[in-house]
Amino acid sequence: MRLRTVLFQVTAIGRNVGALDESVRSVLYWLRNTPGLPFRPLVWVVVEPEGFATSPKVYRALERDGAEVLVVPREYRTRLGTRGKARALQYACDRRRERGLSEPWAWVYHQDEETCVGQDTLLGIADFVRQRELLVGSGVILYPIDWVGNPSHVQELTRSYDDFRVLDSMTLPGNPTAGFHGSHILVRADVEDSVGWDARGYAPAEDLTFEIRLRARYGSVFGILRGFAYEKGAFGLYDQLRQRRRWVHGVLYAILRSRELPARRRLTVLYSALSWFSALPSVLVLAISVILHLGPVLYATGVFTGFIWVSMITGYVEGYRLHREYVVRRHGFWRLFAHGIAGAVVDVLAPWFALLTRPTMRDFISKDRPGAASTAAPASG
Amino acid sequence: MLRELDRLVSDLAPKRSEGSHVVEAAPAPAVAEAPVGAILAREPLEEVPLDEPPATRPPTDVDGARDPGPAPRASLEDAPHAPPAVETPYAVTPYLEERLRLANVALGGFGAGLDDLDARSASLRETAQTLEQELRQAQRELDFLRGSARLEEERPLATAAPPRTFVDAGVERPPSPRVWSTGRVAPGEGALRGRPMAGAFGEYTTSRYNRTISDLKARRRRLATYTVAFAALISTGLLILTFLAREPMPPLYVAILPAVWMVPVPFFLASFLGTHRVLRRNHLNLPGP
Incomplete structure (x- = not known):
């Protein structure tokens, strides 16, 4: 018998030092304050050299407090030559193999640099690793950290409620509405390492590629990870736009370049992308319909219009309700309403923006609170 | 003292x-x-x-x-x-x-x-x-x-x-x-x-999680009912307005434009059903630490 091991792995460039520090400390804090967890914990921070160079002091402090910092060597190359985050993730796979952690009793909990855990996250993980059938777990992510109610933050509320759709889709065969996360996922280490993150060139949404491969190889082995993860939204609309651009390019990459994607799944991913792309034309048609007078055509479309409008509003309302226990700063209704519209406009524009521009491998989206020092002092000595 | x-x-x-x-x-x-x-x-x-x-x-x-x-x-x-x-x-x-x-x-x-x-x-x-x-x-x-x-x-x-x-x-x-x-x-x-x-993160406790999830699950039926009711209300209103407007059929190149509104309909339907299925089928609460 081997004792189950859960490796909390934060994989990032590492330049958002404050956010990363808080994420790792959330793990250390709750590991210590949740007695009786039925697994052996390990904490890895996998960062790029330039991230480490941003604030070695913070990384050293994390090491002192129990985390292990792995800096991906500049000269490290994968077999297929992938770049970006996938390269760092593959590096972690290699290190696990070296250390004998690529086994059925080991699990990897993936975190972005801003993914904090709570007591519920750890108990959810403890619950998931007890079962034997499912190989991957994913759960709902909230965005309460540094929540100030700006347009991007209000828009993120809808993602939390949408996560229930993601969970449903993910646990169904074929993942019909294409849902998955790159963070707050728990994967059995041997399974992850057998699938790997390596790809040809730069995969902008490595998580989607990973999910497609894993599903193709192991089938429907996805389950619900109870407990929330806690993240933060972008601090500005342009950051939000660039973040969405990366997702769109990830989807396009999967559709156009992922060989493992079965034809049926390719169609569902394509349809999901098409739904998103249709948002801007929909708004434009709505605007010009005032001039064009669509007449009896509205008998056909009007039946579903109400449902779509209500569904979108529900996303905001229920998203906010999910966060109500956690967000400190509250705004008046009309201000939140206006911010919601602004955030939605960015999401509507994002896929078309993605067609016109390209993400770069080093796209840096600040997750450290504006004004907070990037060289955050360690929280404990 | x-x-x-x-x-x-x-x-x-x-x-x-x-x-x-x-x-x-x-x-x-x-x-x-x-x-x-x-x-x-x-x-x-x-x-x-x-x-x-x-x-x-x-x-x-x-x-x-x-x-x-x-x-x-x-x-x-x-x-x-x-x-x-x-x-x-x-x-x-x-x-x-x-x-x-x-x-x-x-x-x-x-x-x-x-x-x-x-x-x-x-x-x-x-x-x-x-x-x-x-x-x-x-x-x-x-x-x-x-x-x-x-x-x-x-x-x-x-x-x-x-x-x-x-x-x-x-x-x-x-x-x-x-x-x-x-x-x-x-x-x-x-x-x-x-x-x-x-x-x-010190505030992210299991009791808060359970409270949030319990609240959501408790209002699931109500949420589904309201969604359908409001959707029906809005759609009925739009259809009545269309009927009252009595506009002629536009040319074909204009008439096909609203088809774009129908593209995400299956997605939203699947999303609605999926969300309620997950909430109905799964016990999402966690036991205390």
Whole structure:
């Protein structure tokens, strides 16, 4: 018998030092304050050299407090030559193999640099690793950290409620509405390492590629990870736009370049992308319909219009309700309403923006609170 | 003031004796823990970075200055530190020994602090709180280990939940960092500074999660009903407006434009059904820690 091991792995460039520090400390804090967890914990921070160079002091402090910092060597190359985050993730796979952690009793909990855990996250993980059938777990992510109610933050509320759709889709065969996360996922280490993150060139949404491969190889082995993860939204609309651009390019990459994607799944991913792309034309048609007078055509479309409008509003309302226990700063209704519209406009524009521009491998989206020092002092000595 | 101090002393006095009892009782159940030790002995576990031996952490480094701290009372300091009975505690709960050590230090500090009660009553309250919390958690870890020891192979992990009596023991609220970083140094505080401090994440507790999920599940039916009702209302309104407008059919190149509105309809329908299916089928709440 081997004792189950859960490796909390934060994989990032590492330049958002404050956010990363808080994420790792959330793990250390709750590991210590949740007695009786039925697994052996390990904490890895996998960062790029330039991230480490941003604030070695913070990384050293994390090491002192129990985390292990792995800096991906500049000269490290994968077999297929992938770049970006996938390269760092593959590096972690290699290190696990070296250390004998690529086994059925080991699990990897993936975190972005801003993914904090709570007591519920750890108990959810403890619950998931007890079962034997499912190989991957994913759960709902909230965005309460540094929540100030700006347009991007209000828009993120809808993602939390949408996560229930993601969970449903993910646990169904074929993942019909294409849902998955790159963070707050728990994967059995041997399974992850057998699938790997390596790809040809730069995969902008490595998580989607990973999910497609894993599903193709192991089938429907996805389950619900109870407990929330806690993240933060972008601090500005342009950051939000660039973040969405990366997702769109990830989807396009999967559709156009992922060989493992079965034809049926390719169609569902394509349809999901098409739904998103249709948002801007929909708004434009709505605007010009005032001039064009669509007449009896509205008998056909009007039946579903109400449902779509209500569904979108529900996303905001229920998203906010999910966060109500956690967000400190509250705004008046009309201000939140206006911010919601602004955030939605960015999401509507994002896929078309993605067609016109390209993400770069080093796209840096600040997750450290504006004004907070990037060289955050360690929280404990 | 004196009455308040007397009350504090009398409040804390029983906890001290209770704490001593727990510390002394810790290494006792060698019989119960032996099977797990035997199992683990066959396959030794790898070294865990987190379970750094407590002795390696500087115990009294406060704000860059060595603080020897007040001498603990002999009776508390001399409490026996028996070695752990099996290897399991280090693997399963890497903090057990640290907890007991911290509890001992806090206990010593607590005793010394009593001598200087009038000047240090605020710090003492904090120390007592920590002492109580550490002892409670150490007790829970011991209970967890004892529970594990009775079961075989995979099963200990599946059924090793802590006893219900400690579920609502109040571990969720960590001491405020501000309390620790300001004011006078409390007895034994230097050793406690090594603990990870809570940021905002200290508030992310299981009870909050359960409350949020329970609320959502409780209003699921209502939510579905309202969604359908409002959707029907809006659509009916639009259809009535269309009927009242009595506009002629537009040319084909205009008439096909609204088809774009229909593209996401299947997605929204699947999303609605999926969300309610997940909430209906799954028990998403978590048991208490």
